[in-house]
Amino acid sequence: MDADEKRRVELAEYKFGLIAPAVNGTYPDASMAEYFRRVAAEPLGLPDGTVVRLKPSTLASWRRRYLERGFEGLIPKQRSDLGTSRRIDADLAADIQAMHAEHPKMGASTMLEKLVADGYLAEGELSAATMQRFFKRNPAPEGGEAAVKDRRAFESARVNGIWQADTLYGPHVSNPARRAYLQAIIDDKSRKIVAARFVGKDNAASFQGTLRAAVASHGVPEKLFVDNGGPYKNDQLSLICGGLGIVLCHAAVRDGAAKGKIERFNRTCRMRFLSALPASATESLDTLNAALAKWVAAYNATVHSSTKSSPNEAFAAEADRLRYVEGGEAALDEAFRNRIARKVANDATVRIDHVLYDVPMGLVGERVELRWTPGREDDVWLCMPDGARRRLAPTDKQANAESRRAKPAYTIDFGAVDGGE
Numbered sequence: 080m081d082a083d084e085k086r087r088v089e090l091a092e093y094k095f096g097l098i099a100p101a102v103n104g105t106y107p108d109a110s111m112a113e114y115f116r117r118v119a120a121e122p123l124g125l126p127d128g129t130v131v132r133l134k135p136s137t138l139a140s141w142r143r144r145y146l147e148r149g150f151e152g153l154i155p156k157q158r159s160d161l162g163t164s165r166r167i168d169a170d171l172a173a174d175i176q177a178m179h180a181e182h183p184k185m186g187a188s189t190m191l192e193k194l195v196a197d198g199y200l201a202e203g204e205l206s207a208a209t210m211q212r213f214f215k216r217n218p219a220p221e222g223g224e225a226a227v228k229d230r231r232a233f234e235s236a237r238v239n240g241i242w243q244a245d246t247l248y249g250p251h252v253s254n255p256a257r258r259a260y261l262q263a264i265i266d267d268k269s270r271k272i273v274a275a276r277f278v279g280k281d282n283a284a285s286f287q288g289t290l291r292a293a294v295a296s297h298g299v300p301e302k303l304f305v306d307n308g309g310p311y312k313n314d315q316l317s318l319i320c321g322g323l324g325i326v327l328c329h330a331a332v333r334d335g336a337a338k339g340k341i342e343r344f345n346r347t348c349r350m351r352f353l354s355a356l357p358a359s360a361t362e363s364l365d366t367l368n369a370a371l372a373k374w375v376a377a378y379n380a381t382v383h384s385s386t387k388s389s390p391n392e393a394f395a396a397e398a399d400r401l402r403y404v405e406g407g408e409a410a411l412d413e414a415f416r417n418r419i420a421r422k423v424a425n426d427a428t429v430r431i432d433h434v435l436y437d438v439p440m441g442l443v444g445e446r447v448e449l450r451w452t453p454g455r456e457d458d459v460w461l462c463m464p465d466g467a468r469r470r471l472a473p474t475d476k477q478a479n480a481e482s483r484r485a486k487p488a489y490t491i492d493f494g495a496v497d498g499g500e
Contacts, residue, residue, distance in 0.1 A: 088317050089126045091153035092327060097123075098142045099326045103301055103402075105240075115139055128215030129208055150321030167205070167213055175210075176217055187211040234267060238397040241267035242293070242300040243341040246281050246310065247348060250356065254363045255279075261348065261371070262289040262310070265341050266297070268397075270383045271390035272344065273297040275375050277367045284453035286310040287319065291415045294323065297394070298401035302326045304338055315417045323404070323414055347378075412458070416450040423447060428474055431459060435474035 097118060100106035106114035115135035122130050144152035167175070178190065185193070187210040195202055235241040242264050249259035260281040264274045274293035278285040290303075303325050305311035312329055320327040330338055352374045360370040379390045386393050404410050421429040423442045428435045431451055436459055438447070449471075451459040459471045 085314060086127065087154050088314055088321075090155060091150060091321060092317055093126050094141050094153045095145065095150065095321055095324075096326050098138055098145060099301065099324070101138070101142050102145060102324055105301060112139075128211040130211065150318060153321070167209070172213070172217070175213065179214070179217070187214050190214075236268070237400070238266060238268045238394055239298055239300045239401055241302045241304055242273065243267060243304045243338045244286070244290070244311065245306065245338060245341040245345060246286075246308065247345045249277050249367070250353065250361050252277075252361050252363055252367055259361075259364060259367055260285075261345075262286055263341060263344060263348075264289065264293045265344055266300075266390070266394060267304075267340060269390050269393035270340065270386055271297075271379050271394040272375050275371060277364055277371060279364060281308075281310055283310050283313045283315060287316065287415055287417075287453070290316075290319075291411060294404060294414075295411055298403045299323050300325055302328055304328045304330065306330050306338065318418055319415055348374075412452065413450075416452055416458070416460070419449050419451075420446055421449055429471075436471040437474050437479075438471065439469075 095102075101111050101114060108114040108117060112135065115138040118138060119133045119135045122132050124130050141153060175190070175194070178193070179185070182190075188207045191205060191207055191210045194205075244262070244264040247261040247263070249261045251257065252259050257279050259277040259279065261275065261277050262281070262285065263272060265271065266273055273296065274289050276289055276292070278289070294300075301324075303320060305327070307329050310316075317327055352371070356370065360366050382389050383393075404414060406413075419431065421431070423429055423438050423445050425443055427438050427440045427443050429438055429447070429449060430436075431449060432453070434456055438461060448462040449459060450462065450468075456473055461469045461471050463469055
């Protein structure tokens, strides 16, 4: 996904964050209309730095589009000049960046006034919003002491209101010899560990598997609170969460302590589980995960010092209000498939994770959308132009070498050609 598409997905995430209470029915107001009026009452800052005032009807239309088309209904259509300013040319951009580097603390409005006073711009030629967007995409070098973070204790009002997730470095396993990483997800209200497993690679695909296990067994959370590491901040996770109706929230950069509950669990796991781990448990990932599952089961059954009840009991007390993915395993597979666009090569193939797949010949040269589950070569699907899905199989070059090709649409009778004199 390129930078333009990434910005569009970020805007869709922002939109969903505003309408999520209306989608999930968790708004605190007397009615949905009242909630929309309250949100629209104050100016809002978009991800690109633009400050806008929304109408309640706009929020209502976003909700309607989400219900009709899912997360994709919130992604704005791509514009040919997205990501660039149509009012700031290259020369003016260089002048603004030089002035911004010289005065990094100068705000957009003050910078605009200085540009007009110094003769770089005519009065009214640029708006403050345009300058703010330019600043957002071209930040000045940071300097000075970091501000003290306003960090306060919080707790979700309900089970599955917020999940927190993080990764903990684990021990080395023997077969195969590698470092293991513990990926864990905790429910903020009950303190229940809804998923925990050791993986060989701490990447986006492995965390998607951990999240899938949690959603399958404990339902869909309203929010997922994570840090800015690669497994947690990527386009595919944004699309998966958007499709499931989960608001994906990231802690501030270098502020992992904001996720206090999962950080506390990691410390407990390190002191009580990893420190007492026998050598036999590190023979493989399977043996390590078997030992972890036994320990986590005991953890969830033990009374927690904060809630005064066991995580299992606190979670079960609100079991009647949990939301699960309808449709079983097939629906979960669809919800967690990754998405990517590929141009079909001249030999009617596309490549995913270094593996070639055969595509219908009629799509040669076309840009198509693919959906697949990482690590599963048998779960790659082509989204056809008419909306249908077609499962793709890995290319078998030897079989293709023996397959018969379609006959040409014409023939040449060489016997009828005049040889000339």
